[in-house]
Amino acid sequence: MQRKASETIVGNGKNMVEGFSTGMMGDIEKSIMKKAELFDSSIGRYMMRAMLACFYLTLGTGIAVGLADFTEQLAPGWGKIGYSFMFTWSLVMIIYLNAELGTSNMMYMTTAVHRKILPWKKALAILGTCILFNAVGAVVISWVLSYTGVFHQVSTDHFLVTAVAGKLAKAPLQIFVEGIFANMIVNIAFYVTMRMKDDAGKVLAIVFLIFIFAFLGFEHVIANFSSFSLAFFASGGHVPGMTVGAVVTNIVLATLGNYVGGGLVMGLNYSWLNNGKTSYVD
Template sequence: MEQEHKSPLINTIDYSIRKKADLIEKNYWAYALRAVFASIYLTIGLAISIYVCDKLNHIVDGLGKFGYGLMFGWCLVMIVYMNAELGTSNMMYMVNAVHRKVIPTKTAWKILATCIFFNFVGAVIATFFMSQTLPFSAGHFEPDTSYLISAVTTKLEKTPWTQFVEGIFANMVVNISVFVSMRMKDDAGKVISTIFIIFIFAFLGFEHVIANFSTFSLAFFTNGGPVEGMTVMSVLSNFLFAGLGNFVGGGLLIGLNYSWLNNRSEKYVD
């Protein structure tokens, strides 16, 4: 307990872990709904990011990518402030939980598996209904020129190794944003830091498995079927290798390392 008192960041992480464990054990479906809502918020952020990107590209070709990157950060802002459950940040939380024995290992994996599954469920539901809106309907959405379709096609063309490595960097960035947000004293700082840190992986197009749940589903529904290169195996392969990379980046390189580092010194703690 003394070490926890000296590490405010770790204390905050431990509180979040226990809060998640308490909810899933007392009301599983309430936790599942928070995971569904994470993908709903992500889909809303994804939709405006794509729409801004396509509109800016009509002005200057290539300009849209900057708009996409800046708008995409609002996905995480909504998720954090609406207390939704995101699988990739939970990779960091749950590895930390297991390493520090904050909650039972079985509970930690239950939280992570439930969160990822219902993130997927939420993504399919949210993107289907988003595809029924005017901006993404036939006659308004232009698949031949939309960034959404070209981005998904590019993602599916990447090798498994590329997807894995990009997944590492993507979830390092996401969890750096989570860590930085915890250290901020005011809401303006949290929002600004989140937007500009998330810009890194969004602009570079790195692989984030939960974001890909929504991106691939929205592309499928708005295109009226699979885009070029989209098969069951190519999509599952992306989810697998991006997800493994996300686990290494967020779970091991951030979650495990910082858990370990904060047990190495009584003074040099986060």
């Protein structure tokens, strides 16, 4: 018999959970309460975990575009494969080092509201803070990386610059739709790792799943924080098509698409699927 994490009581300033659902949804509910507890007890630590997510993501982006640029010079057309493979390790670092990623929190916080674990204002505050400090982390680490030898004054034909220019040239509808698929894939990776016990299996699952969205070039707003910032600082601001309007359009539409994919299709949908009275639960 499932027990709902929404059956909560308040004591000593902390939310104490009386009972959790079983299986994957139980793990999600526990994670939600852990995030809320950290947010309430030490918002500074929560902000740092959000910044760390983009520290790891930007490092992953850096090695991915570096390998892609090198591979393109040796074998034109193969750079994208190298990029996609190395980029996947960003999520491995984020998951194993317990960093706070805005796009996965779209799933967590939507589930929290649907299952009445958190009020919507609290869930929105956690999600908004996470996304904001993901962006701060991306800007800071990208600026620092731009002073390293590899990313000091990269040329306009570097894989990083051309990839970002391509993102900024996409049509609005394409950005939105690709945002949906990008965050579906990211949250599928989170769901799959919850169901697995072996670390090697978890890492392989993350690598193969994230490879899909990286290779297909889908739009992930947090990843774009990293790639846009790194391209701007590394090129000295010389990214074709990088205007305030183009960047804002991409960020807004990617965020909306990511929320539909991660928050609604994966978060709300699976919360509803596992809220019935049957034994068919995840």
